[in-house]
Amino acid sequence: MSQPELPILPTADPSASLLARGEAAAALALRLVGIGTWEVLPDGTADIDAWPMRWSMETCRLLGIEPTEELQWRGTLRRSIVAEDVMARDAIADPAWRQRRPYTAEYRVLRPDGVVRNIVEQAHVFCDPVDGTERIFGILQDITDRRQADQALRGYNLLLRGITRAQSRLIAGRSRQETFGELLTCLLNYTGSEFGFIGERLGVYERAEQLQLCATAGTGWDTPIRDFYAGHEQSRITLGDWAGVLGLKDGPFLCNTPDPADGTCDLLPGHPPVNNYMLIPFAHDYGARGVIGLANAPSGYGPRLPGRLDAVLNTCASLIWAYAANERRQRAEAELVSLNAELEQRIRRRTTELEAANGELESFSYSVSHDLRAPLRGIDGWSLALIEDYGPRLPEQAQGYLRQVREEVQQMGRLIEDLLEMSRVTRVDLATRPVDLAAMAARIVEGLCRQYPARDVDFASPADLKANGDPGLLRVVLQNLLDNAWKFTAGRSPARVELGARATLNETVYYVADNGAGFDMNYAGKLFSPFRRLHRQSEFPGTGVGLATVQRIVRRHGGRIWAESAPGKGATFFFTLASGT
């Protein structure tokens, strides 16, 4: 590969004088930064166009004119300047020339090759040290790139502000229309479009695809048309062929010369005239899709425009997704609220029913307590009266019957007592507090020892046994379990009863174990039903209500109760209270 032929560095020409080389270096530097210089010698005449002047090569290059032309500073320059900018430039430069003031003017020039450039012109007045004459020395600098960058930045800022505003609308919980309205306004400003829309694309199949408008805007619409489109913000437009014609499948579609003949200007009824338009589809990773449409920009839509709108397109997609997610959440919340309301109503109804039932139970229990027991006392009393007053005249067998009657009365009394106790434990309010079951059991065992002085029972219990529950009800539990243990170990020697607890992973299991008669596990299911007894009355007396009461108490504490046993092998009753106790 051969070396390209390089230009000669003018400053390095050894034959040139130092001054010439310095000048060459300055010219090169000006060339590299794109600055042209010029000099005018005011000759005192009124015609400033006729003042003599010098142009640098770079100045000619900036304006795109041949240095061979007959150059005249003001006339030549004014021909280059874009017509609209001429007056403004003259208004700054001319008085400054006359008054010998420095100035800066900015304008566009239209070069003969048709290119428009942004130029800044600056000048100062100097005094020639040799002859003392005045000179105006100035520069021209091409600032087109800087202006374009500024403009791009301003545009980008405009878009970012729009995005920020739209996002804050979303965060503030404003409507979809309002949020997308912000974005659309921003897009109209950015592109200079007259009107436009942002829509969500719904439906999987192209033929059935629908567009739901998120926002429409435009100064070109009169009120009825605006209302027509506002209506569509609530409903959906079926895209059908429209989507295909507009090329929605394949990315941005720009049309600067719409023609009804080829379908590129097939508008909805009532739509204002369209001179040019742009449609850009967008999509979100999670599947939200939509399209932005803009129309009637003064100078049409350039192919690089869609790329500059990337941030807005992504925002649109995210917002559509976010609103859909919000709507889903709101629907779920509404459902939850209505379910809760229904549940609460059901609970209220049940509570009322329960309260009524409890009230009935209470008055029932009260009357049982009174009215069922009073006659028993009568039966017992009058049976005894019979024995006391007429005993001598009654045969021995009759007296035996009467004694039997009195025994039955006592059994009936105990039954009523136990039933009342069982209904009471369901009715009373729980007053839960820390309880020492060991101390409680010790007192109960003392009572049992007094009640059955002939029994010799070996009772084992830890020094203390912490539990959380209603002391009164827990005492009933222990009383029943220990009563049973005492009862069913009758005839054992040595009789052993133990109270204890085992900690499992998430609860404490309390137990009362004995080495008594036990029971057949086949009947364990009947243990806790009222009036179910697993032993004959003659073996072990009882009413069959005690364990049912115990189970109710344990359940009211949120616990469970169960038993393990085998005939002749003793029985162990386990119970838990609510977890965490």
Next chain:
Amino acid sequence: MNTERTILLVEDNPSDVELTRRALARKQISNSMVVANDGEEALEMLTARESHRRVCPAVILLDLNLPKVSGLEVLRRLRADAKTRLIPVVVLTTSNEERDITSSYALGANSYIRKSIDFVAFADTIAQLGRYWLTINEPPPAQALNGVVN
């Protein structure tokens, strides 16, 4: 006004009345028992305008479950009336409902006793009650009762 020390039994169940009388008779103190068959009658007897008809017992044995005026209501009215508010009242009932016990004491009952189904135990209780209130207990002075009346 009756100067003898008497027991007023307020009880609507004739069987219970007879059994109570029988229990007292066993200790030879049945003669000193007066009976009111319901709450209304009890109030009449205790607060009669004519003093010769008025009963002023050493103790009132009051059942709670009474027709017309309930036992607790009788107790409330007795305690609200200057003529009767110092008379000892023993609530004697089949109920052992906690709220009955609490209400009785709250209304100023002097004692609360539950009637046993076992007649022997019942008779024993009645006899003890009779002996205690008729012989052991010092009643409020008649002066105090009269003084309050005047």
